Amino acid sequence: MSVAGVDGCRGGWIVAGWDGGSGVLEFAFRRTFREVLDGAADVECIGIDIPIGLSDGPPRACDLAARAVLGPRRSSVFPAPIRPVLDAADHRSASEIARSVTGKGISIQAFNITGKVAEVDGVMQENPSLQVRVIEVHPEVSFCLLNGGVPMTHSKKRTAGFAERQALLASVFPNDQVPLTRRDARAVASYAGPDDLLDAVVACWSARRALDGQAVRLPENPPVDRFGLLMRIVA
Numbered sequence: 001m002s003v004a005g006v007d008g009c010r011g012g013w014i015v016a017g018w019d020g021g022s023g024v025l026e027f028a029f030r031r032t033f034r035e036v037l038d039g040a041a042d043v044e045c046i047g048i049d050i051p052i053g054l055s056d057g058p059p060r061a062c063d064l065a066a067r068a069v070l071g072p073r074r075s076s077v078f079p080a081p082i083r084p085v086l087d088a089a090d091h092r093s094a095s096e097i098a099r100s101v102t103g104k105g106i107s108i109q110a111f112n113i114t115g116k117v118a119e120v121d122g123v124m125q126e127n128p129s130l131q132v133r134v135i136e137v138h139p140e141v142s143f144c145l146l147n148g149g150v151p152m153t154h155s156k157k158r159t160a161g162f163a164e165r166q167a168l169l170a171s172v173f174p175n176d177q178v179p180l181t182r183r184d185a186r187a188v189a190s191y192a193g194p195d196d197l198l199d200a201v202v203a204c205w206s207a208r209r210a211l212d213g214q215a216v217r218l219p220e221n222p223p224v225d226r227f228g229l230l231m232r233i234v235a
Helices: 033-039 061-076 091-102 108-112 114-126 128-132 139-146 159-170 182-188 194-212
Strands: 002-009 012-019 024-030 045-048 134-136
Touching (some): 002 194, 012 033, 024 033, 024 194, 033 045, 033 114, 045 194, 061 139, 091 108, 108 114, 114 128, 128 134, 134 194, 139 159, 139 194, 159 182
């Protein structure tokens, strides 16, 4: 089994790759999503923390389901940007477009990922068959399920939040391969934030579960967008 987890970071993507034969967890930086795919040609499943399959208006069912799973930490799941806003030049323009379509603006968090969403969306539209091995994940949903269905207590931006997530990952990956502290994470991947690194690893865990047939799918029978891309979160 060979799987990978991918999370966006400054200037590109952080990739956590796990080889089931050697049991080794390794990290790499890629500037584009195409480079991620080129570097993972033999990887059987790739979990990526980015929306795949975009609504033209109504909220995605998978986002609503993820919020329900997380309960008190549901605010970590913000609505995926609708496709019409992907070409907006700035947050104000994006909010105006979103408001004209849905009656609501778009959060700054959602707008800030539109570039990466568009990047992945373009590649997936060109080759929808990639959905066989490229799945959308949400790290907080993955951490919740890894924790027995209990959401994390602390924000991942805090030291305590990093520690509780690191401890969970060390229970399913070799402990010496998962950074112990935020400082260790910076040493492993200086180009990514410490929480980006852990998000990539837990995405890798979800990819492993998907390949094993153990993953939870939200929703179980997902709708597709107008390009035939599944709107589903896998954990």
